[in-house]
Amino acid sequence: MSTPDASARSAARGRVGRAAQEVINKAQLFAERASWLLSAPTILRDSAREQVRILTVEALQARLRTLPVSELRGLVGRGARLGNLERAGFRTVADVHNARADRLGTVPGVGPTTAQQVSDAADKLAFRVSKDTRFRFEPDRRTPEQTQLLGTLAAIRYADSAVSSLREPMEFLSQRVTPLIAEANPATSKWAMLWSRRAKKDAALSALGKLDGVLADPKLASLSHTLDGAERALDSGSYSPDQLWQDYVSDAASFNALLSTLGGAGETDDVEAAQGFIGPELHQKITAVPLDTSLLRATLRGYQVFGAQYAVHQERSILGDEMGLGKTVQALAVFAHLAAKGQQRFLVVCPASVQINWLKEIERHSQLKAYSLHGRDREATGRRWLQRGGVAVTTFSTLGSLKCLDEAEIAMLVVDEAHYVKNRETKRAEHVRTVNGRAQRTLFLTGTPMENRVEEFRNLVSYLQPRLASRIDAGDTVASAKAFRRAVAPVYLRRNQEDVLTELPDKIEVEDWVQLTSADSAAYRQAVVDRNLMRMRQAAFTSHDSAKLERLAEIVEEALDDGLKVIVFSYFLGVLDIINRRLGSVVVGQITGSVTAAARQQLVDTFTQSERPAVLLSQIDAGGTGLNIQAASVVVIAEPQWKPSTEEQAIARAFRMGQIRTVQVHRLLAKGSVDDRVLEVQHEKRLLFDEYARKSDAKDADSRSVDPSEHRPDFLDDKAVPLERRIILAEQHRLGIVPGREPVA
Known part of the structure; x- marks a missing residue:
């Protein structure tokens, strides 16, 4: 009876020569791809560091271009004739810094000694400026170089995740495949096999048979498929520029945290x-x-x-x-x-x-x-x-x-x-x-x-x-x-x-999810029964035990303790009144639709000039446009709005030129409420899609276990039904409320 090894050798004899070479090439390609994946985080980080270095140099040059050449006077003394340099076209420190001393010395009226002194002074000032110059992403100025770096950072994030999950199987298979390739190599030549000793022939055939077995393993096919996807994701140029910037805007903190490890978005010395x-x-x-x-x-x-x-x-x-x-x-x-x-x-x-x-x-x-x-x-x-x-x-x-x-x-x-x-x-x-x-x-x-x-x-x-x-x-x-x-x-x-931190992202956005309390849930359910969408959107604030109000109070308390000013936006007057009563004397006033433009500005001025931390309340449509409220560095959106642009315009009241602090944006969201549906509208997703996807995942093992009543209702996707009506129906369906059968309070 033959052993498995003898059977493998026997099968491999018919593949000596070109067929053996194909097996080895395939195995070698896999080993190389696996090795590249494992080294990808290091390679990509080296690339990102070089990109950051170039962009930082560009940022330094931009700052030096804003400095007039007269800034050098304090470093070279009054005797230096900087006016001659200015008249010759050297108007900024960047102009001087980028020119060699011998070039400066060709300017009429500028001798070699002065040229060297000015050149040294420019180098010294450039060094000082470079100490606190770091590259930062500018979403409003999306240059190709910034987009390329974002693509590299996205690839690094994927590489870190992929290597973490695939390192063990990749290393295991590489360790198996690599020695087998070397042992099987003689089998690529019939002539070499003819003149090899028996032991070497058997070893080559045995290794070739084992390689065949490894390559035929379904696990390898699965890994190879994973590698295909990984190689695409690790190509920094494969990402859509628009998607990269959208990801950055929505999750700048993560990108900048990674950037900080590469020499950008710097941390303090x-x-x-x-x-x-x-x-x-x-x-x-x-x-x-x-x-x-x-x-x-x-x-x-x-x-x-x-x-x-x-x-x-x-x-x-x-x-x-x-x-x-x-x-x-x-x-x-x-x-x-x-x-x-x-x-x-x-x-x-x-x-x-x-x-x-x-x-x-x-x-x-x-x-x-x-x-x-x-x-x-x-x-x-x-x-x-x-x-x-x-x-x-x-x-x-x-x-x-x-x-x-x-x-x-x-x-x-x-x-x-x-x-x-x-x-x-x-x-x-x-x-x-x-x-x-x-x-x-x-x-x-x-x-x-x-x-x-x-x-x-x-x-x-x-x-x-x-x-x-x-x-x-x-x-x-x-x-x-x-x-x-x-x-x-x-x-x-x-x-x-x-x-x-010497440089924080301009805007830190946080989704503050809360769980509805029992009182919240009761108020919300009644609003759904009554088919009152406006009350549904306010319900998380109206109960005596409001989870949203509690979280808002915590955010405000912490901000005020840190000496920060807060602006709170809501669509609803009633919600602002509730918040006003809860927060008390720290509120300087409310901007609403009934407040005149002059009075609105007076409220903003009072808020800005307050020597103490304070809170300003505003209806999002009334105070969300046309006002400069840079004194606020904490922005709270009390409930999600139908259009993301409405929220962004409100945030832009604080997040604008003249803002000296990082703007922290808190979006208050209640899990298991209409807030989920509003976010679906914002993101242009199908209503309740995730809810049904989860049900499907749980039950697709046995189709008999699916309750027909849980099939996706047609009205959710019927554009002929007004959106607000569909949202109410979606929430009634999710909560199991049958219209006409629920008792009305």
């Missing part, structure tokens, strides 16, 4: 500030262990890497970065690092208003499984989380009732908006304290600055490091914010925008 002013000894301990980001989908900036390393090393600490610096993604980086090291269960406790946002961010930025421990199925979901591992997200109000946590081993607890438990006497504080006692690590997140809230800060620290809490001295805060941060460095890390 002030390393001490980026590390929260901690001492060198603690810094050395924190950075000694590299952060494992293999399970993370996001690109981290340098200060974010340090923040995650800090949380890992210190074990129980507070991350207090200013709003907009990415506290959530730093917490996810810690989870990903610990998961890569074998830890399994992580828990997030947060306000109900941001729970949905956490679930979305986990899915978007990591490979970890997210579980919602909130609502009717929370215990069953909790048991799955305990068995399988991942990140469970629950709320302060639900935490105390979760039985699944009684015996849970938690690798890390994250408490978001940790200032919610500053009062240790509350029930929520008691529940957090209990879970904290069972967690191996704990990280509190709060964007509320603590320097001037010593007692509150001491209470938070007492959960984490009680001994340190007892030593916190209010005198440290009196000295300076830096002194305070140094004193509490073992437990508290905070960076402000000016601390860590």
